[in-house]
Amino acid sequence: MGNYLNPDIITFTEAVESDIYVDKTELLKYTNSILRTTQKYICISRPRRFGKSITANMLAAYYECEQDSKELFSKFKISASENFEKHLNQYDTIFLNMQEFLSQTKNIEEMIELVKKSVIWDLLDKYPDFRYFDNTNLMRTMQDVYSKTKRQFVVIIDEWDCVFREYKINKEAQEKYLDFLRDLLKDKGYIALAYMTGILPIKKCGTHSALNMFDEFSMIDPGPLAEYVGFTEEEVQKLCDKYGMDMGEVKSWYDGYSFEKAPSVYSPRSVVSCMRFGKIGNYWNQTETFEALKLYIDMNFEGLRDDVLSMIAGECVPVNTGSFANDMTTFHTEDDVLTLLIHLGYLAYDYDNKTVKIPNSEVRSEYRKE
Structure with missing residues (x-):
């Protein structure tokens, strides 16, 4: 269990043990249905305080493979799904709150580098004995881990759009960030599911429609x-x-x-x-x-x-x-x-x-x- 790789499920546990918790676990039926398909990329945009982070923590608690969360979810609606146990605790799960990395760095280059180092640190801690092509390269390291374990990653990115709110007029920073996300996620066999949340839909920067593989569900059209x-x-x-x-x-x-x-x-x-x-x-x-x-x-x-x-x-x-x-x-x-x-x-x-x-x-x- 790391800080960003298979994080502690305590955050979601605290949510469900609060005075009021409304069961939204059936969302997992949808994410389970598109796992390991070409529809495995989801971007959710909603206003502040509309439950985005709670939902992201729910997904992390359900999919991550280092803790047993069956008892936690067994009292909720998702437990009645026929695929409930099929995907439960089966994936190396990376959870990133991008606002955290943004607030700790001075520019987009530092932010991206901190994300990479943080995830690599957890990967090497869990899999120290693997032979890596380049253990300073996040994408190659994830590929090496997948090649050895045959276990795909679920990548959950909360506050994905904070860069576009902080660097509002810095198009170069925006494009570097989009390039990073594209290189991390797009057409990668090691990805079972990529789930992003934010306030804004995905930014389209001219030729940098870098994340066009995502299905977007927004306040204009949340679809299913x-x-x-x-x-x-x-x-x-x-x-x-x-x-x-x-x-x-x-x-x-x-x-x-x-x-x-x-x-x-x-x-x-x-x-x-x-x-x-x-x-x-x-x-x-x-x-x-x-x-x-x-x-x-x-x-x-x-x-x-x-x-x-x-x-x-x-x-x-x-x-x-x-x-x-x-x-x-x-x-x-x-x-x-x-x-x-x-x-x-x-x-x-x-x-x-x-x-x-x-x-x-x-x-x-x-x-x-x-």
Whole structure:
């Protein structure tokens, strides 16, 4: 067990032993279904506090091969799946929170080098007796380990997009980072599953559409993973019954995100806090800076402020999400700003009608402050 290779499952254990844990383990049925296939690359983009890290820790606890997590998962929905034990604890699992590496380094070169050294350190600690072609080269070292063990890797990358938030205008840094991820993951036989989470969808830098092998599931189109974006109506109703909260009031404040396969999706952080503290409040907003919201609205592309006022009044506004560059700096039209606000959770998107709205009372109260 290392820091990044087959890490301790304590983080997920703490999550499930908390006051409130909503069982989302059936997501593993989907990841199990695409393991070791050409669909084995998944990128999940959601707003802050929508359970991305808990889910990433869940995957690590399930797949990693140095601890037995059968008892941990046996009480949850995934245990009823016919493939539950087939993939349980069967893979060398690498878990990387990119924000951790970013905060410890001064530039993108140092960050990438620290990632490489950290993972290699764990690999050589677990497999010290192998003959390595170049044990300073992460990709070759992973290939050597796979060649000897015939055990593929599950690679989980949390906060994958932090580079694009920190180095907003540094395209060279962005391209070096994309090149690193491509070289690590793309067309590698040692990869059984690559799972990335972040706020933003994958950045496309001209010819550097380096990660085009990924299926992307976002707030615009979460596809078959819609019910795992947040809490569903059924899940929230059960919590309201248990904690004695008024479902209608909770719905007004925290519902509002809607997808084809999940017509009502609630902000999970807000619901959990509401249940724990026994009162309605602006809980998700406390984790996010609405100065950013003001910044984007103050760009005041033609019609933007008028459309915001219309949405505050409860109306829907048409939007074209196709031109968005998947970053926080490239804005050419009002549509680009509105699309970013969808990914940040400040707006809810209607895929069928191609419109946006303010999702609920919690978020609407912040627009009114602005």
